[in-house]
Amino acid sequence: MDLLLFLKQSANVSVGSRSPPVAITPTAQAQDIRQSVSLPLQIFFSFAMITILLVALSGNVVVCLMVYQRSAMRSAINILLASLAFADMMLAILNMPFALVTVVTTNWIFGTLFCRVSAMLFWLFVMEGVAVLLIISIDRFLIIVQKQDKLSPQRAKCLIVVTWGLSFIISFPLSVGFPPLDTPPRAPQCVFGYSTEPGYHAYVLILMLAFFFIPFLVMLYTFMGILNTIRHNAIRIHSHPDGMCLSQASKLGLLSLQRPFQMNIDMSFKTRAFTTILILFSVFTVCWAPFTAYSLVTIFSDDFYHKNSFFQISTWLLWLCYLKSALNPLIYYWRIKKFRDACLDLMPKYFKFLPQLPGNTKRRIQPSAVYVCGEHRSVV
Template sequence: MAFCNGSSLESCTVLESEEMKTPGDDSSLMPVSLRVALATIMIFMIMVGFLGNAIVCLIVYQKPAMRSAINLLLATLAFSDIMLSLLCMPFTAVTVATTGWHFSGGFCRASVMLYWLFVLEGVSILLIISVDRFLIIVQRQDKLTPHRAKVLICISWGLSLCISAPSVVGWRAGQADGRVPQCILGYSESLADRGYTVLLAVTVFFVPFGVMLYSYLCILNTVRHNTTRIHNHTSGHARKLGLTGLQRPQPLSVDMSFKTRAFTTILILFIGFSVCWLPHTVVSLLAVFSRRFYRSSAFYPTSVGALWLSYLKAVFNPVIYCWRIRKFREACLEFLPKTCQLCPKLGARSHRRIRPTNIYICSSESQSVV
């Protein structure tokens, strides 16, 4: 195993161990058929992630009416996923298929920096969206304007670059050998390497997960409270008027279903983020702190599975958009040639009756959501 702990990859030292395999002994890491299958699936993920997220960016770019604050954030999230799909996933697919890094040492460090840059940016956007939903629903403060969204996007890119930059300038050295599916740092006793790994784990997963979990718990509690209040108010008003059955008045005349559906979509994205990133965070910490785990035979398949899940997030978002958002499905049909449209165009959704469980109080939004 080549362990690099300097400003250049030429200053690497070799750690010899009977437990460690050379890059040529790839049969002991994972069967060839399984590695080729995973690489093929990853190529499919690249195509879906690029096309799906590109449509999100095109929708916001081509239609000025869609450039609301939330849509600008979603477009930025899609752009970071596009960059992750194009600049990181192809090289990981090659490394998984061949169990070896076939690119330059300088690009090894650059790939680490790009990976964390785009991941941090995507997590930052999800965090901003979650806090915005919390302010709107719980605090009843709709303060996020398109201008403020652009400022937050610039700040998030700057912070993501500052956190990921040390991996390319020498603070956290990159490593690529036959035991890892991507150019990453393995086991290290350096306090700087371990501290930087903890910093990445905290900023990428633990802090965003804690803030978003608290936000959504407060939102759900507010929805439940408002639902109970609306139900009690409607029942008391109906009894006072002597109305029963179908004669009861509707609780609200304003259709709030689009807000509820938007919140549910963001909640699903949060769940997807948690499922995709928890294994990768745990494996990264164990690889750096546990020498026994890093040199075990289970490390390679475990790290491949965790890395595959982390990349799945870039594909997960557009799939959720297509499932949850009618306008996104219609936009996809517009960009596809008519000969490639396997499904007929969906008709307009009929006006649905809004139940009290689908209603929460918040300020009005003048622009539609992607």
């Protein structure tokens, strides 16, 4: 009995002396994040985000104003580009400033409710931009490959309403807490974290399919078809340098009947719009593919999500995502002459260094017409 009593007391002493588990508080978590992000890197992130914010806001505001104020700019493609610019502008206004504050403080200070709302707005604007690129890519495919010009300004407006509605439906569950997001987050803004719930995984997978993978595959297919058509056209032009298409040219009003329509016309003029969309697609892929892979790894890997460097990785990838919103208006100015001329017209007189060009130019022929030549409607 004495031996049993002694063993029992020894067990109680050992259990009582065991230290309780230490809980990781938000303050301790923030200190770990501060240690993982050095001050020079924090200054660089802040400077980069401020620059991106200003360029994205000013550039996309100019694009929206040009399409709104000028009737000559309200073609179907320009209306879609204005919707894309509006989504990028709202992303700059409603998401970038709060991410900037979080980078500076290394802590989310805006509360749980706004965490969910900001995540919903982030995906709403991002998905709308992707949907616009998808519509424009399909339109270029129909024009160049199928020789069909079905996208009118009225249809473009209807498609914009539909895409905004679908984007809102897909992103709205985030604002009501499904799936739940950690607060404070381990990233500059509320992003998906690690979870073992099948519903959480299903939602993120559906979102990534609708936002990146399906649009990427569809746009890749359209661009491959367009490039294949352009390659065949180039071969035909070199094979028949003296080919004529008088009947079709006279119908389009491009040339008089006395002057032959040469097939070796400037191909860069006909494919310039396609090249612009291809550049936008390339920028979208480079900026968003890393973030997509990062989101998928985060929800499945606990070790990756709880790394001390997770905040730094998230900041780099979000900086790259926001960069797309700033690059889009610069691409418009570089590639689209109407936008460039209209932008120069909007500038004050003391900022104008180049001569003005007539701004009220209108589309004289259908886009699909310049790709059609001959009795068999062969694509040029």
